Amino acid sequence: MNAPLYNAGILRLAASIAHQERLAAPMGSSEKRSPVCGSRMTVDLDLGPDGRVSRVGMLVRACALGQASSALLANAIEGRTPEELATARDELTAWLAGSEIAPGWPGLAIFEPARAYTARHPSIRLAFEAAAEAAELAAARQPAR
Template sequence: MNAPLYNTEILRLAASIPHHQRLAEPMGTSEKRSPICGSRVTVDVNLADGRVSEVGMLVRACALGQASSSLLAANILGKTPAELATARDELTAWLAGEGSAPSWPDLDIFIPALTVTARHPSIRLAFEAAAEAAAIAAMSTTGNDA
């Protein structure tokens, strides 16, 4: 594992985060912060038919947190809250050395970070916030139907 932690692809992703504006009226919002480095990611989501139809993000994170946010944002539309929870759990297990590579596209870019455990919280932030925001949004739609 001689690949640099902050490689060209990580830096490219960090500089090009899709959906980088907060939503005006989100159905669900979550902010997650890494106590180790202070990185912070806020994710807003709207659901339609049980799937993410809109996403907005505010990312104040290191390059790894920004790159992870970019990968999340590029592939989140159309996902269910359960799929986001699965992606979060797969990423967490993989980073901890307890699971295989996550099914979410392109997360293998973080292979050089597997041994740098202090960076794992930043990499997880966007996925943790998105899963929680989607769960909140799902609860709000269920509550509206009752």
């Protein structure tokens, strides 16, 4: 664990979050807040007829770790199913808690130095928790296929 917690990769991601505009009338929306640090994350999304994320909007008010996690989510969320988002959330949670199985979402290995800092975990999880919940809500509103 010699890598710094806030390294250049984290800071670069934190400054490059895509989809930083809320959707006007999303199919699903979720806001999550970390009581530890006060970070806040809102994810709005729409699902296409195929049940996959077709549009996403985000409002990110988080520390550098939360912002970096939001950037990783935003970079690969389009085209994902609600099930894939729930799996990503669960894998990230388990990995941060000590699982040796790395999450499958692209780029999350950048948080390896943060695994030892449990107080930082809620902020890293926020975007994935909000996205999974928003997708679940959107799926519930989607007409049966």
